[in-house]
Amino acid sequence: MNKNQLFRKIPKMDVLLVQDAVQKMIDVYGYDSVLEILRREQERVRLEIARCTTEEQAEECTEKLIQNAEKELHKLHRPHLKKVLNGTGTILHTNLGRAPIAQMLMKDAICEVGGYSNVEYDLEQGMRGNRGVAIEKLLCEITGAEAAVIVNNNAAAVLLVLNTLAKGGEVVVSRGELVEIGGHFRIPDVMELSGARLKEVGTTNKTFLSDYELAITEETKVLLKVHTSNYRIIGFTEMVKLEELCSLYEKYRLPVVEDLGSGALIDLNQYGLPGEPVVQESLKRGADVVCFSGDKLLGGPQAGIVVGKKCYIERMCSNPFYRAMRIDKLTAAVLERTLLEYRSESRAIKNIPVLRMMTRKPMDVEQDAKRLKRMLKRAGFAAEFELRSCESQIGGGSLPLTTIPSTAIAIVPEEIRVEELEQRLRSLPLPVIGRIEKGKLLLDIRTFEMEYASDFVKSLKEAHVFSRSPMKEADKK
Numbered sequence: 001m002n003k004n005q006l007f008r009k010i011p012k013m014d015v016l017l018v019q020d021a022v023q024k025m026i027d028v029y030g031y032d033s034v035l036e037i038l039r040r041e042q043e044r045v046r047l048e049i050a051r052c053t054t055e056e057q058a059e060e061c062t063e064k065l066i067q068n069a070e071k072e073l074h075k076l077h078r079p080h081l082k083k084v085l086n087g088t089g090t091i092l093h094t095n096l097g098r099a100p101i102a103q104m105l106m107k108d109a110i111c112e113v114g115g116y117s118n119v120e121y122d123l124e125q126g127m128r129g130n131r132g133v134a135i136e137k138l139l140c141e142i143t144g145a146e147a148a149v150i151v152n153n154n155a156a157a158v159l160l161v162l163n164t165l166a167k168g169g170e171v172v173v174s175r176g177e178l179v180e181i182g183g184h185f186r187i188p189d190v191m192e193l194s195g196a197r198l199k200e201v202g203t204t205n206k207t208f209l210s211d212y213e214l215a216i217t218e219e220t221k222v223l224l225k226v227h228t229s230n231y232r233i234i235g236f237t238e239m240v241k242l243e244e245l246c247s248l249y250e251k252y253r254l255p256v257v258e259d260l261g262s263g264a265l266i267d268l269n270q271y272g273l274p275g276e277p278v279v280q281e282s283l284k285r286g287a288d289v290v291c292f293s294g295d296k297l298l299g300g301p302q303a304g305i306v307v308g309k310k311c312y313i314e315r316m317c318s319n320p321f322y323r324a325m326r327i328d329k330l331t332a333a334v335l336e337r338t339l340l341e342y343r344s345e346s347r348a349i350k351n352i353p354v355l356r357m358m359t360r361k362p363m364d365v366e367q368d369a370k371r372l373k374r375m376l377k378r379a380g381f382a383a384e385f386e387l388r389s390c391e392s393q394i395g396g397g398s399l400p401l402t403t404i405p406s407t408a409i410a411i412v413p414e415e416i417r418v419e420e421l422e423q424r425l426r427s428l429p430l431p432v433i434g435r436i437e438k439g440k441l442l443l444d445i446r447t448f449e450m451e452y453a454s455d456f457v458k459s460l461k462e463a464h465v466f467s468r469s470p471m472k473e474a475d476k477k
């Protein structure tokens with residue numbers, strides 16, 4: 001075999017560039033990208049030919065050059081962030097994007113504000129308007145607060161509140177509330193960053209009103225309460241109630257700030273989900289400023305919401321930090337639409353995915369699980385499928401002690417190991433995240449979006465997920 005002759009068969013760039021297929025690629029991906037990839041493919045083919053033992057193999061490499069270039073380009077232009085199906089049963093799964101947003105709502109929001117919008121334009125006056133006023137008004141209507149301000153997340157909200165109200169002074173907090181939330185949010189660290197000094201009072205399990213009072217000096221600027229979102233101290237405990245702390249206002253004139261973390265806007269007690277404080281309730285009990293996340297129990301986009309007395313909120317809005325932390329138009333559009341659902345509680349429960357998932361009756365979840373099981377059985381996969389009672393979790397640092405009865409599909413593959421199955425599900429074009437328990441792969445149906453059930457079954461077929469031979473790269477897409 002004459003290698004030099006074969007090398008010469010690799011099409012030159014000027015020949016490649018006039019091919020119809022290449023012209024089409026240039027239209028889609030742009031001239032420079034295509035040129036670069038074709039160069040790389042030529043080089044790759046050269047190396048392959050050097051390794052080939054027969055002429056046919058070598059010629060095949062050359063023929064496939066353009067096809068491979070197209071595949072490479074497709075891969076390079078595919079976004080990394082994509083949809084997954086959540087079979088973990090954790091409703092607010094921080095690694096999977098915390099609160100899922102209803103698709104219709106998201107589409108509507110993007111259509112309305114993706115292009116130009118009145119985000120900072122007053123259509124009535126025909127001049128510059130104030131970003132966020134409409135949402136802030138809506139928040140006041142829903143929570144009964146005097147004023148509101150919205151930033152990127154609750155960590156930013158806490159920082160803004162403390163920096164505005166307590167910079168250079170002291171903030172009194174109970175030792176039982178020095179919370180760490182996942183992702184490096186620690187109250188002492190945020191405090192330091194804000195320029196305020198932390199004054200810890202009480203002990204881990206017991207703090208009394210007198211502990212707060214004894215700690216108050218000329219330097220004290222804020223009394224802070226932090227909701228122990230992701231843990232509970234139980235047993236021999238004593239915590240000061242919000243209203244008791246607020247009763248100190250008469251004497252010391254210090255604002256009481258409460259970081260609620262999750263901040264439900266609906267009392268979830270009535271749905272058998274006790275223990276999450278409601279924003280309206282905190283304000284009624286006398287908190288001067290309350291902050292909470294947009295993407296925990298509220299079920300909206302990532303945001304940090306501060307509500308409370310106008311005199312404090314106004315100071316926050318003129319803090320330069322606010323300019324650096326304010327939300328963008330897409331978040332604003334999604335948050336406003338989410339909050340509009342709260343005009344009616346039954347509508348919120350129905351339309352906000354987080355609330356719908358949390359309040360779905362175990363029987364309804366079981367019905368869906370049965371339906372999916374039937375679809376899986378009918379497809380004739382090499383696996384056993386059975387229903388299994390399980391417990392879903394709220395997650396996102398909310399209701400750490402509460403679980404909700406649910407149903408999972410337990411899958412036992414016949415030809416591959418269960419670990420292999422778990423990994424294959426993760427590499428599907430529409431990845432599915434489950435968990436392994438006692439040799440079975442569990443998909444908790446409470447968090448599984450059933451509208452994707454037939455896509456799921458179809459992709460299991462197309463990728464030969466249950467067959468002994470490994471999934472081909474092409475199947476993974």
Ligand SMILES: *Cc1c(COP(=O)(O)O)cnc(C)c1O
Pocket residue numbers: 153154155156158179181185226227228229230259260261262292293294303304396397
């Ligand atoms: C979750 C949480 C935060 C952080 O909120 P993000 O929106 O994730 O920034 C702060 N404080 C408490 C008490 C929380 O539960």
